[in-house]
Amino acid sequence: MHQAKSSTGSYVFLKLLKHSNELKILQYLNAIKSANNHTIRLLDHMVLDIGTIIVLPWQSPLPTVLSYNCFPLAVGFLRRQFLEGVAFLHQHGIAHLDLKPDNVVVQGEDQSTSPRLSIIDFDISEHVTGVEAVLEGRCGTSGWRAPEVDMDDGSYSPILADRWSCGKMIQYFSGFIASGDGDEEMAAFARRLLSSDPRSRPPLDEVLALATPVHNTRKRPSMDAPLDLPVKKQRRPQVVRLSNKHDTSDNTNTV
Numbered sequence: 609m610h611q612a613k614s615s616t617g618s619y620v621f622l623k624l625l626k627h628s629n630e631l632k633i634l635q636y637l638n639a640i641k642s643a644n645n646h647t648i649r650l651l652d653h654m655v656l657d658i659g660t661i662i663v664l665p666w667q668s669p670l671p672t673v674l675s676y677n678c679f680p681l682a683v684g685f686l687r688r689q690f691l692e693g694v695a696f697l698h699q700h701g702i703a704h705l706d707l708k709p710d711n712v713v714v715q716g717e718d719q720s721t722s723p724r725l726s727i728i729d730f731d732i733s734e735h736v737t738g739v740e741a742v743l744e745g746r747c748g749t750s751g752w753r754a755p756e757v758d759m760d761d762g763s764y765s766p767i768l769a770d771r772w773s774c775g776k777m778i779q780y781f782s783g784f785i786a787s788g789d790g791d792e793e794m795a796a797f798a799r800r801l802l803s804s805d806p807r808s809r810p811p812l813d814e815v816l817a818l819a820t821p822v823h824n825t826r827k828r829p830s831m832d833a834p835l836d837l838p839v840k841k842q843r844r845p846q847v848v849r850l851s852n853k854h855d856t857s858d859n860t861n862t863v
Contacts, residue, residue: 611666619666620651626659630730633702634662637730640700646693648713648726667713667726674784679714681721686714687781687794688819689725694774695812697727703736703743703766706856707773708752709780732856739767749856752776756806768806774815775801793818 610622625631637647652663670686673679679686690712697704704711706729716723732747742763747753754772756764778798785791797818801809 621664621666623662623664624659625662625731628660628731629733629735631660631662633730633733633735637697637700637702642696644692644696646689646696646725646727647730648728664728665715667715669710670712670714670725671709673714673723674709674781677784678718679716679720679723682716682723683781683784684819685721686723686725687778687785688816690727690777690781691774691812691816691819693725693727694770695816697733698767698770698812701735701737702730703734703741703770704730704773705732705734705743705766705770706748706752707770707777708749709777734766736766739765741765741767747856748773754806755804765806768809771801771809771812772803772806774812775799775809778815 612620612622623630631650631653634647634650637645638650648664648667650662651665654661654663668678673686674683694704694707704727707727711727711729713726713728714723715726734743743766744763746757748757748769750758752773754764754769756762757769775798778794778801782791782795782798794815797810797815801815803809
């Protein structure tokens with residue numbers, strides 16, 4: 609990733625893609641208009657001899673935002689946006705496969721009660737037909753990927769693996785929410801998402817019924833300026849084979 613400034617004076621990030629579906633996935637998702645679409649915006653792209661460069665808006669990494677307590681009244685709001693965003697991906701046939709705090713960014717004025725969250729880094733994401741689709745091969749980040757992904761044999765549902773990562777993310781967000789704020793139901797749901805049995809992990813729609821609702825009617829913040837911070841009929845399973853090169857445990861992906 610390289611930070612740059614656009615012709616309009618806005619800060620952007622440039623990312624070089626090689627052997628990646630990220631551009632096509634971003635183009636596909638950006639074309640869908642929905643309030644629940646929390647996919648990072650694709651501003652532009654350039655095809656060069658060395659690969660394809662995509663241009664993304666510069667936003668603040670979630671860990672930085674939460675560590676600096678930028679939005680003390682909006683952590684539950686951000687958590688809901690994250691769950692909405694992943695549910696949106698799944699509804700439109702995309703499994704992210706590397707959900708973690710470093711792959712989430714936030715835009716909004718400091719202390720705002722209505723920041724806007726975006727999900728980034730679709731480098732190893734896959735188009736899938738639904739829960740029945742399966743993958744083979746390890747991918748994602750150690751500690752944030754489902755246990756079945758780490759198994760040396762067998763296959764797994766990328767959608768159900770994403771749900772496990774959502775359970776970890778709920779726990780992560782909860783670490784920044786004051787205890788006693790009625791978060792017990794969400795904690796219980798996180799434990800269900802973290803079940804070792806993939807089939808027992810509930811759909812994210814059920815989780816969203818408990819997550820902090822979005823009541824704020826303020827205009828959404830501009831995404832061009834950064835924060836000032838230091839059962840349907842089952843189909844034949846789709847199988848996609850991945851190699852270990854998609855293990856991102858040692859990589860830092862931040863927009």
